[in-house]
Amino acid sequence: MRPEPPTSTAELTAPKISPVGNSANIKWHQCSVGKLDRQELLQQKGCVIWITGLSGSGKSTVACALSRALHSRGKLTFVLDGDNVRHGLNRDLSFKAEDRAENIRRIGEVAKLFSDAGVICIASLISPYRKDRAACRALLPEGDFIEVFMDVPLQVCEARDPKGLYKLARSGKIKGFTGIDDPYEPPLDCEIVLKQTERDCASPCDMAEQVISYLEEKGYLMA
Amino acid sequence: MRPEPPTSTAELTAPKISPVGNSANIKWHQCSVGKLDRQELLQQKGCVIWITGLSGSGKSTVACALSRALHSRGKLTFVLDGDNVRHGLNRDLSFKAEDRAENIRRIGEVAKLFSDAGVICIASLISPYRKDRAACRALLPEGDFIEVFMDVPLQVCEARDPKGLYKLARSGKIKGFTGIDDPYEPPLDCEIVLKQTERDCASPCDMAEQVISYLEEKGYLMA
Numbered sequence: 098m099r100p101e102p103p104t105s106t107a108e109l110t111a112p113k114i115s116p117v118g119n120s121a122n123i124k125w126h127q128c129s130v131g132k133l134d135r136q137e138l139l140q141q142k143g144c145v146i147w148i149t150g151l152s153g154s155g156k157s158t159v160a161c162a163l164s165r166a167l168h169s170r171g172k173l174t175f176v177l178d179g180d181n182v183r184h185g186l187n188r189d190l191s192f193k194a195e196d197r198a199e200n201i202r203r204i205g206e207v208a209k210l211f212s213d214a215g216v217i218c219i220a221s222l223i224s225p226y227r228k229d230r231a232a233c234r235a236l237l238p239e240g241d242f243i244e245v246f247m248d249v250p251l252q253v254c255e256a257r258d259p260k261g262l263y264k265l266a267r268s269g270k271i272k273g274f275t276g277i278d279d280p281y282e283p284p285l286d287c288e289i290v291l292k293q294t295e296r297d298c299a300s301p302c303d304m305a306e307q308v309i310s311y312l313e314e315k316g317y318l319m320a
Numbered sequence: 321m322r323p324e325p326p327t328s329t330a331e332l333t334a335p336k337i338s339p340v341g342n343s344a345n346i347k348w349h350q351c352s353v354g355k356l357d358r359q360e361l362l363q364q365k366g367c368v369i370w371i372t373g374l375s376g377s378g379k380s381t382v383a384c385a386l387s388r389a390l391h392s393r394g395k396l397t398f399v400l401d402g403d404n405v406r407h408g409l410n411r412d413l414s415f416k417a418e419d420r421a422e423n424i425r426r427i428g429e430v431a432k433l434f435s436d437a438g439v440i441c442i443a444s445l446i447s448p449y450r451k452d453r454a455a456c457r458a459l460l461p462e463g464d465f466i467e468v469f470m471d472v473p474l475q476v477c478e479a480r481d482p483k484g485l486y487k488l489a490r491s492g493k494i495k496g497f498t499g500i501d502d503p504y505e506p507p508l509d510c511e512i513v514l515k516q517t518e519r520d521c522a523s524p525c526d527m528a529e530q531v532i533s534y535l536e537e538k539g540y541l542m543a
Contacts, residue, residue, distance in 0.1 A: 130387045175437040186429035206409035214398040
């Protein structure tokens with residue numbers, strides 16, 4: 098005979114458990130503190146600001162400026178940088194096509210978790226294909242995926258070449274480099290375009306302010 | 321001739337970039353807002369509370385109670401539940417040995433990101449092998465990985481069987497089930513043991529308070 102669970106552990110089975118999808122043995126645990134509670138605490142709404150664009154287009158710099166500007170307003174942000182994540186969570190992934198897709202998928206899933214935590218998550222990665230970005234967007238509630246396109250001509254990015262990667266790509270030392278021998282698909286309907294040309298280029302702070310105006314207007318900077 | 325980058329974009333190359341490990345083409349971007357800034361904002365220290373134990377030992381319930389108790393003190397928490405993550409980030413993983421290890425590795429990496437964001441991250445998963453837990457601990461700065469062992473006898477967990485999994489495992493419908501036909505390696509030197517027996521069982525709230533006392537003592541509930 099198996100012992101009955103002691104009465105005092107009755108609460109131990111308290112969390113709502115419901116089956117999800119077709120995984121019969123994996124249940125979804127609903128926790129008593131939810132996204133709304135965390136948003137109330139933080140006085141902001143969790144969301145994902147997805148910055149896409151060519152290498153050298155200024156994604157990381159804008160992510161950084163945006164994070165700083167929001168922090169100075171008392172808002173909690175976290176930057177998920179495509180390169181940085183490859184040193185941790187995605188260290189097992191290469192640069193072949195399916196691994197690049199998986200890299201983006203995982204960052205999308207992690208960004209979703211941060212958004213659910215109430216954090217303004219700033220994801221900064223080339224993410225060249227519309228399909229992959231659309232899949233990340235689909236993970237989030239309507240409106241919470243804010244796609245920011247760094248609209249910078251290839252020649253400007255290549256002239257900057259802050260990491261020397263274009264040079265390596267042009268000399269054939271890197272294969273499948275976005276913009277050189279692999280396509281970049283610009284967004285067709287993104288929320289924000291940050292346009293730069295050879296002659297006309299806003300400062301990172303100004304670009305960050307453009308994003309902040311959007312967030313303010315849409316109510317993301319209050320609970 | 322390639323155009324020079326316009327002067328006004330000089331700041332665009334501002335973030336500190338340094339090579340990491342042996343990945344010559346992946347640089348580490350240091351962002352101007354760091355963990356300390358976020359901790360100051362949140363008035364808490366980011367850390368990972370790793371709750372390990374058998375299925376049915378009350379991990380999710382304690383995670384939930386802890387999250388609720390910390391939230392009521394104005395602290396930001398986020399629960400990473402092993403089962404829930406399998407519906408998103410880890411949906412590509414099966415239950416075979418290497419996939420279970422990868423499941424834990426990824427949750428460890430994500431927990432590290434949350435901790436870096438300043439969040440008190442509560443990870444709740446069986447994580448039966450010492451090796452896998454040690455690898456997650458190693459990702460974090462000294463002291464920031466707080467291992468909580470749900471020390472509950474197998475027969476108590478099996479009597480509870482909230483998801484009916486022990487029944488399936490005993491009848492051979494689930495193979496490699498921890499505690500039945502796969503080992504659970506209890507921690508040898510974890511930070512907190514939450515012991516329950518058939519006769520003596522603290523309430524989830526009392527167990528949460530034990531963890532909170534630890535966090536308070538170690539200074540995690542202030543910046």
